[in-house]
Amino acid sequence: METIEAFWLLIKYIVLGLLQGFTEPIPISSSGHLVIVRELFNVSIDGLSFEIMVNFGSLLAVLIIYRHDIYRLVENGIRYITTRAEDSKSDFQFILFLVIATIPTGIIGLLFEDYIESQLSGVAVVGFTLLITGAALWIIRNLRGRKNDGGITIKDAIIVGFAQSVALVPGISRSGATIVAAMLVGMKTETALRFSFLLYIPVSLGISVLSAGDLISGDSNLSVVAIPAILAFAASIVATYYSLRWFMNIMARGNLKYFAYYCFAVGLLVILFL
Numbered sequence: 001m002e003t004i005e006a007f008w009l010l011i012k013y014i015v016l017g018l019l020q021g022f023t024e025p026i027p028i029s030s031s032g033h034l035v036i037v038r039e040l041f042n043v044s045i046d047g048l049s050f051e052i053m054v055n056f057g058s059l060l061a062v063l064i065i066y067r068h069d070i071y072r073l074v075e076n077g078i079r080y081i082t083t084r085a086e087d088s089k090s091d092f093q094f095i096l097f098l099v100i101a102t103i104p105t106g107i108i109g110l111l112f113e114d115y116i117e118s119q120l121s122g123v124a125v126v127g128f129t130l131l132i133t134g135a136a137l138w139i140i141r142n143l144r145g146r147k148n149d150g151g152i153t154i155k156d157a158i159i160v161g162f163a164q165s166v167a168l169v170p171g172i173s174r175s176g177a178t179i180v181a182a183m184l185v186g187m188k189t190e191t192a193l194r195f196s197f198l199l200y201i202p203v204s205l206g207i208s209v210l211s212a213g214d215l216i217s218g219d220s221n222l223s224v225v226a227i228p229a230i231l232a233f234a235a236s237i238v239a240t241y242y243s244l245r246w247f248m249n250i251m252a253r254g255n256l257k258y259f260a261y262y263c264f265a266v267g268l269l270v271i272l273f274l
Contacts, residue, residue: 010228017232020054021239026247027176027259032126035170039123039274053229057236059204062197090150097152101161102202108165120169127270129171134263136180141257145186156185193251
């Protein structure tokens with residue numbers, strides 16, 4: 001019996017790790033899908049180990065994909081600070097705007113995290129918020145902005161930052177909200193995508209750092225779930241990596257409308273049947 005339970009625990013961690021990893025980069029809300037899966041199949045994982053592991057796995061996948069951009073930004077950012085080289089200024093400003101865009105999420109998260117978890121995490125809420133995500137994606141499906149990395153302003157960064165804050169509510173996609181906001185303020189598709197996922201890095205890193213101290217104290221059965229959690233971590237890296245690569249190709253072809261259709265369909269099904 002214990003062997004069966006251990007096997008089921010292993011499968012559950014891997015499947016949910018793959019689900020979290022696959023849905024994290026694409027604009028259909030990973031948190032919303034976890035709520036739906038929990039409601040449909042009565043599958044959930046208690047404790048912090050799963051959430052921390054899969055979040056960190058997705059973060060590593062994003063770091064791998066954007067490693068060249070990160071290296072360039074850091075190198076040119078330091079170069080601008082030390083030498084005021086004019087050709088490094090736009091990269092320095094890009095970093096500054098990422099920092100500015102992170103602030104609203106941190107403040108709103110600290111102030112309203114408990115309320116969101118207690119009042120806005122139900123499956124009915126997810127149904128409606130998926131419809132909102134779908135509508136937002138539909139609105140920007142044909143937009144083609146003109147702003148590249150050097151054209152972003154402080155106002156743009158603040159708007160995208162507040163959009164990311166809205167995604168604290170399950171069913172509102174983080175990538176969807178930030179990309180929609182970025183394209184509404186006139187960013188090119190490639191710039192909007194890059195800004196969105198580089199913005200994910202400080203937020204995800206912050207969650208990982210703040211939660212690391214609770215990992216051991218939060219899970220009394222950590223030794224039991226250690227291997228499943230590690231496998232979930234690996235699954236989230238692989239799933240996030242390939243999902244983000246796929247999404248980048250879709251963005252390049254301007255096919256966001258298909259994600260809008262998906263969000264409309266799932267949102268309506270959730271409202272009608274769950």
